[in-house]
Amino acid sequence: MQFLCWFALLTAAIVAIGVGADVTYDGRSLIINGKRQILFSGEDLFMWPSLISKAKEGGIDVIQTYVFWNLHEPQPGQYDFSGRRDIVSFMKEIHAQGLYACLRIGPYIESEWTYGGLPYWLHDVPGVVFRSDNEPFKIHMQNFTTQIVNLMKSERLYASQGGPIILSQIENEYKNVEAAFHEKGPPYVLWAAQMAVGLQTGVPWVMCKQDDAPDPVINACNGMRCGETFAGPNSPNKPSIWTENWTSQYQVFGEDTYMRSAEDIAFHVALFIAAKNGSYVNYYMYHGGTNFDRTASEYVLTAYYDQAPLDEYGLIRQPKWGHLKELHAAIKLGSDPLLSGEFNTFSLGQLQQAYVFKGKSEKCAAFLVNNDSRKDVVVLFQNVSYELPPKSISILPDCKIVAFNTAKVSTQISTRSMEPSQKFNSPQKWEEFKEVIADFDETPLKANTLLDQMSTTKDASDYLWYAFRFQQDSSNAQSVLNVNSIGHVLHAFVNGVFVGSAHGSHESKNFALQNAVSLNKGMNNVSLLSVMVGLPDSGAYLERKVSGLRRVTIQSGGEVKDFTKYSWGYQVGLLGEKLQIYTDSGSSKLKWSTFGSSGHQPLKWYKTMFDAPPGSDPLALNLGSMGKGEAWVNGQSIGRYWVSFHTSKGSPSQTWYNVPRSFLKPTGNLLVLIEEEENGNPLGISIDTISITKVCGHVSNSHLPPVLSWVGQNYQSDKESKQHHGRRPKVQLRCPLQKNISKILFSSFGTPFGDCESYAVGSCHSSNSRAIVEKACLGKKTCTIPLSNQNFGGDPCPGIRKALLVDAQCT
Ligand SMILES: *[C@@H]1O[C@H](CO)[C@@H](O)[C@H](O)[C@H]1NC(C)=O
Ligand SMILES: *[C@@H]1O[C@H](CO)[C@@H](O)[C@H](O)[C@H]1NC(C)=O
Ligand SMILES: *[C@@H]1O[C@H](CO)[C@@H](O)[C@H](O)[C@H]1NC(C)=O
Ligand SMILES: *[C@@H]1O[C@H](CO)[C@@H](O)[C@H](O)[C@H]1NC(C)=O
Ligand SMILES: *[C@@H]1O[C@H](CO)[C@@H](O)[C@H](O)[C@H]1NC(C)=O
Ligand SMILES: *[C@@H]1O[C@H](CO)[C@@H](O)[C@H](O)[C@H]1NC(C)=O
Ligand SMILES: CC(=O)N[C@H]1CO[C@H](CO)[C@@H](O)[C@@H]1O
Numbered sequence: 062m063q064f065l066c067w068f069a070l071l072t073a074a075i076v077a078i079g080v081g082a083d084v085t086y087d088g089r090s091l092i093i094n095g096k097r098q099i100l101f102s103g104e105d106l107f108m109w110p111s112l113i114s115k116a117k118e119g120g121i122d123v124i125q126t127y128v129f130w131n132l133h134e135p136q137p138g139q140y141d142f143s144g145r146r147d148i149v150s151f152m153k154e155i156h157a158q159g160l161y162a163c164l165r166i167g168p169y170i171e172s173e174w175t176y177g178g179l180p181y182w183l184h185d186v187p188g189v190v191f192r193s194d195n196e197p198f199k200i201h202m203q204n205f206t207t208q209i210v211n212l213m214k215s216e217r218l219y220a221s222q223g224g225p226i227i228l229s230q231i232e233n234e235y236k237n238v239e240a241a242f243h244e245k246g247p248p249y250v251l252w253a254a255q256m257a258v259g260l261q262t263g264v265p266w267v268m269c270k271q272d273d274a275p276d277p278v279i280n281a282c283n284g285m286r287c288g289e290t291f292a293g294p295n296s297p298n299k300p301s302i303w304t305e306n307w308t309s310q311y312q313v314f315g316e317d318t319y320m321r322s323a324e325d326i327a328f329h330v331a332l333f334i335a336a337k338n339g340s341y342v343n344y345y346m347y348h349g350g351t352n353f354d355r356t357a358s359e360y361v362l363t364a365y366y367d368q369a370p371l372d373e374y375g376l377i378r379q380p381k382w383g384h385l386k387e388l389h390a391a392i393k394l395g396s397d398p399l400l401s402g403e404f405n406t407f408s409l410g411q412l413q414q415a416y417v418f419k420g421k422s423e424k425c426a427a428f429l430v431n432n433d434s435r436k437d438v439v440v441l442f443q444n445v446s447y448e449l450p451p452k453s454i455s456i457l458p459d460c461k462i463v464a465f466n467t468a469k470v471s472t473q474i475s476t477r478s479m480e481p482s483q484k485f486n487s488p489q490k491w492e493e494f495k496e497v498i499a500d501f502d503e504t505p506l507k508a509n510t511l512l513d514q515m516s517t518t519k520d521a522s523d524y525l526w527y528a529f530r531f532q533q534d535s536s537n538a539q540s541v542l543n544v545n546s547i548g549h550v551l552h553a554f555v556n557g558v559f560v561g562s563a564h565g566s567h568e569s570k571n572f573a574l575q576n577a578v579s580l581n582k583g584m585n586n587v588s589l590l591s592v593m594v595g596l597p598d599s600g601a602y603l604e605r606k607v608s609g610l611r612r613v614t615i616q617s618g619g620e621v622k623d624f625t626k627y628s629w630g631y632q633v634g635l636l637g638e639k640l641q642i643y644t645d646s647g648s649s650k651l652k653w654s655t656f657g658s659s660g661h662q663p664l665k666w667y668k669t670m671f672d673a674p675p676g677s678d679p680l681a682l683n684l685g686s687m688g689k690g691e692a693w694v695n696g697q698s699i700g701r702y703w704v705s706f707h708t709s710k711g712s713p714s715q716t717w718y719n720v721p722r723s724f725l726k727p728t729g730n731l732l733v734l735i736e737e738e739e740n741g742n743p744l745g746i747s748i749d750t751i752s753i754t755k756v757c758g759h760v761s762n763s764h765l766p767p768v769l770s771w772v773g774q775n776y777q778s779d780k781e782s783k784q785h786h787g788r789r790p791k792v793q794l795r796c797p798l799q800k801n802i803s804k805i806l807f808s809s810f811g812t813p814f815g816d817c818e819s820y821a822v823g824s825c826h827s828s829n830s831r832a833i834v835e836k837a838c839l840g841k842k843t844c845t846i847p848l849s850n851q852n853f854g855g856d857p858c859p860g861i862r863k864a865l866l867v868d869a870q871c872t
Pocket of ligand 3 (some may be wrong): 291332430432
């Protein structure tokens with residue numbers, strides 16, 4: 062019933078707008094309006110109202126977000142807070158839904174965002190050294206931070222003014238690089254803290270991973286296992302805050318998805334609360350979304366944390382979302398003793414530990430931890446036996462009844478499907494435009510050396526042409542072109558003919574291209590297109606990082622000609638980019654050809670029109686037939702795609718690319734792609750709808766609170782156990798919005814084999830299983846089926862622990 066208190070508190074805060082909430086902290090937690098708080102926070106990059114409400118329903122109290130300097134100040138002194146950049150409206154939406162906000166200003170943010178959020182123009186400020194005790198950097202950092210804080214203040218968005226913002230962050234994981242800055246590091250930390258505090262927001266500041274954060278800035282933990290790794294606040298007066306609990310991991314092209322289970326996340330969150338006095342946990346990410354445009358950093362995928370509790374498309378990912386929701390509720394049931402009780406810990410066995418919080422008036426909450434990753438154990442706690450599955454924590458909000466165990470997932474598992482809605486398989490629908498291969502003579506910029514790609518393009522494009530020409534005395538078919546590059550992809554052309562491509566990876570950025578080429582007698586033109594897949598986002602001295610070609614040689618017969626120091630011509634970007642041919646107006650500036658008229662060759666633009674698929678399901682382009690490039694819908698970039706870079710398992714890291722419905726008109730939408738590779742085939746593209754099509758629940762008798770199933774003298778009747786939070790095991794199914802359960806694919810009460818991915822009837826199976834479940838669920842949006850003999854018309858196998866597995870289709 063903490064939830065009621067919680068909402069009451071917020072209502073009070075909203076009514077009290079103008080008066081302002083007082084946000085302070087002590088060694089236990091943040092204190093808002095004099096009240097201690099345990100807070101669960103969800104990180105997200107630009108969530109829409111429905112996402113905020115799904116987060117709230119999942120037991121999230123705080124929305125934490127970064128501020129992206131390079132989005133908001135694209136040119137020095139020119140600020141942009143329009144459209145997706147409207148951070149004020151975002152804060153107001155959070156407030157309107159009764160949640161708090163944590164604003165991570167940075168302004169260095171890393172976050173797999175291009176250049177770590179710093180605008181590229183900062184690189185060209187004379188004498189600048191990023192993130193150190195360096196005047197030019199500090200001036201710009203202070204200006205931007207002040208700009209954001211003043212904007213928030215002018216809209217009265219700090220909790221101290223009655224707004225939602227209860228915390229702000231300055232810098233980001235600086236400890237990782239501090240040593241590299243030698244004597245310029247520590248004074249910068251001190252300066253950043255004082256500068257931030259001096260802005261007088263009326264709410265606390267945090268520095269994450271900065272164990273020496275200067276007072277009164279709170280040092281916070283980032284990581285996957287803060288319950289084990291966090292050394293704790295650096296002062297007894299500061300609370301234990303976890304700003305980034307990675308719900309999975311960001312993904313790069315060429316790598317497989319990292320799956321972090323709901324059980325593992327729940328274990329570490331419960332441990333942080335129990336063992337580290339944790340009072341604030343933020344999920345990184347709760348919703349990641351999409352790196353539209355060219356905003357992802359080096360090699361980082363366009364989809365960002367699709368494995369988060371709310372997936373890339375904003376759909377609820379189960380069981381992660383539901384399991385964490387139950388965890389939040391269980392922890393909050395014990396808020397009183399947790400926040401004001403006395404703490405004790407004692408051993409329950411070799412690898413088992415109890416963490417007990419005893420409050421006034423005998424209120425008590427306990428966490429029973431089994432750190433044995435293989436064995437199920439039974440422990441005795443206050444004379445009662447509890448069964449603890451391997452690597453799990455049971456939460457007893459009253460020190461008696463288990464409200465939650467981190468390893469027992471009773472939430473349904475949902476399956477997401479992509480269904481083609483429109484195919485683009487007709488050649489008549491497409492037009493194409495062959496990108497012009499840059500030629501030395503035509504290049505606008507010349508230099509007698511290989512230039513760094515970043516300082517040449519200034520991030521205006523991923524593409525930089527490096528061109529040269531040379532005289533060859535004889536024609537020689539045996540020549541070999543050798544290029545060494547550090548960023549990130551290379552396509553090579555000799556005399557206008559494609560000769561080969563090569564690329565590096567997130568792990569190894571150096572790569573070489575080595576291709577046989579045939580040279581003409583006389584003049585030869587070599588054009589090398591170097592392509593970056595995002596700027597770097599981390600490391601010390603980011604401003605010194607360079608990219609692009611490092612060495613170029615041609616071997617002919619026995620002779621090696623080195624062109625590294627030679628007369629080079631440069632062109633930033635492609636012609637199609639310059640003309641913005643992906644926009645309505647730009648696409649009419651040139652003559653498109655019929656599809657297929659220019660044969661197979663890399664570097665082609667493709668264009669088609671399409672109508673928005675009916676309905677409201679999220680949409681994505683299936684680009685599985687393409688190679689590498691970027692795609693635009695009505696002039697808006699939906700990001701880079703790269704499906705030809707396969708993972709070790711032989712599949713693309715990302716096949717589907719999010720197309721928000723807000724980018725679309727009902728009819729006549731313009732789709733344009735630049736395809737860099739020869740084999741990309743737009744005829745295989747489709748626009749797909751994305752939805753949850755299947756839900757499955759699997760619970761067994763072991764989901765009963767252990768006091769019921771294990772200790773004879775403590776056995777309680779069904780009637781009694783119902784009073785204990787209604788926690789009788791049951792399968793609960795829920796189809797997403799606008800969908801009902803249309804078919805029961807499998808149902809077995811007994812001892813079914815397997816799990817929700819593959820299953821079969823076991824030796825014990827109630828013959829009523831299907832009929833009972835169909836009756837309860839068919840045609841409904843949600844249904845609940847209790848796991849009880851009574852419900853299934855009798856016990857199919859007395860004396861045996863039973864389970865119920867139901868798999869259902871949603872349409
Ligand atoms: C910083 O902000 C101040 C006040 O807005 C302005 O006068 C100054 O030009 C800015 N400095 C830089 C380097 O942008
Ligand atoms: C948690 O708080 C208790 C009581 O304030 C203290 O004894 C204990 O050391 C703290 N634990 C950590 C990990 O900070
Ligand atoms: C659990 O065991 C692992 C590995 O043995 C150890 O690293 C970790 O610190 C332990 N955690 C707890 C909470 O005891
Ligand atoms: C546990 O049992 C012992 C012996 O029966 C008894 O003395 C003690 O009071 C009991 N403790 C609790 C917490 O019930
Ligand atoms: C090389 O480029 C020059 C200048 O555009 C052109 O005149 C010449 O024909 C090209 N040579 C070859 C072999 O393509
Ligand atoms: C789902 O069921 C409800 C009530 O049973 C019904 O009103 C609704 O039309 C159904 N929706 C679909 C999409 O079948
Ligand atoms: C992104 C990142 O730094 N992930 C780290 C998260 O924590 C795990 C385990 O502690 C590390 O292995 C990852 O590198």
